[in-house]
Amino acid sequence: MANPKRLTIIASKGTLDFAYPPLILATTAATLGYEVTVFWTFYGLQVLRKERDLKLSPLGNPAMPMPIPMPAFVQMLPGMEGLATLLMKQKMVNQGVPSIDDLLQMAKESKVKMVACQMTVDLFGFKPEDFIDGLEYAGAARFFEVAENSMTLFI
Numbered sequence: 616m617a618n619p620k621r622l623t624i625i626a627s628k629g630t631l632d633f634a635y636p637p638l639i640l641a642t643t644a645a646t647l648g649y650e651v652t653v654f655w656t657f658y659g660l661q662v663l664r665k666e667r668d669l670k671l672s673p674l675g676n677p678a679m680p681m682p683i684p685m686p687a688f689v690q691m692l693p694g695m696e697g698l699a700t701l702l703m704k705q706k707m708v709n710q711g712v713p714s715i716d717d718l719l720q721m722a723k724e725s726k727v728k729m730v731a732c733q734m735t736v737d738l739f740g741f742k743p744e745d746f747i748d749g750l751e752y753a754g755a756a757r758f759f760e761v762a763e764n765s766m767t768l769f770i
Contacts, residue, residue, distance in 0.1 A: 620649045621765035625758070628770065629661030631669040631700060631715075637770045638662075638718035645725035652761045653722075656732035660739070662715065663731060663746045669715065671700045723749055730757060 622644045626637035637659075641651045655663055662669065707714075713721070722729065733752045736743075743752070751757075 618764070620644075620647075621761075622649045622651045623758070623762040623765040623767045624651070624653045625767070625769045626653055626655045626659035626662065627657045629658035629669065631671040631703060633659075633770065634662045634669055634715050635712075635718070637768075638715070638722060640768065640770075641727045642718060642721045642725055645722070645727050650728075650765075651722075651725070652728040652730060652765075654730045654732065654758045654761070656735050660731060660735055660741065660746075663719075663729065663750060664741075665745065665747055667715070669700075670696050671703045672696050719747060728761075730761070 622641070624637045624641055626633075628634075637653050641653050645651045661667055728751065729747075729749065730751045730753050731746060733754050736752060743750075
């Protein structure tokens with residue numbers, strides 16, 4: 616194919632709710648025949664860590680439906696982030712939504728290229744052994760190389 620369909624995603628957020636969009640879009644696009652690269656930078660690198668504990672914050676998410684309506688001051692109380700994360704994870708299990716581990720495995724099987732931003736890895740003092748296997752480490756120049764003639768999304 617002379618002009619393959621290509622998708623490049625910049626994933627910059629590391630919360631539970633922001634881990635799903637780049638992985639779902641990447642695996643779906645790969646299934647549809649796209650060449651897919653996800654460029655993980657800044658807090659998005661949390662998704663790629665072997666030891667990850669992604670949270671969901673109800674406070675910074677005013678549109679998030681809570682099982683019980685509650686004012687913002689209650690949402691900032693200690694333990695509410697953990698409760699919101701627990702409730703969301705349970706809802707995902709009940710609805711059959713794949714886990715982050717499952718989506719990362721699907722991405723690997725679908726040949727989605729995962730690129731960790733080397734500058735951010737260095738900035739935060741991470742080491743390659745902190746991350747899942749199969750990553751490429753590169754800088755912004757690599758992103759532009761990959762994103763040329765590609766649909767690009769920033770998440």
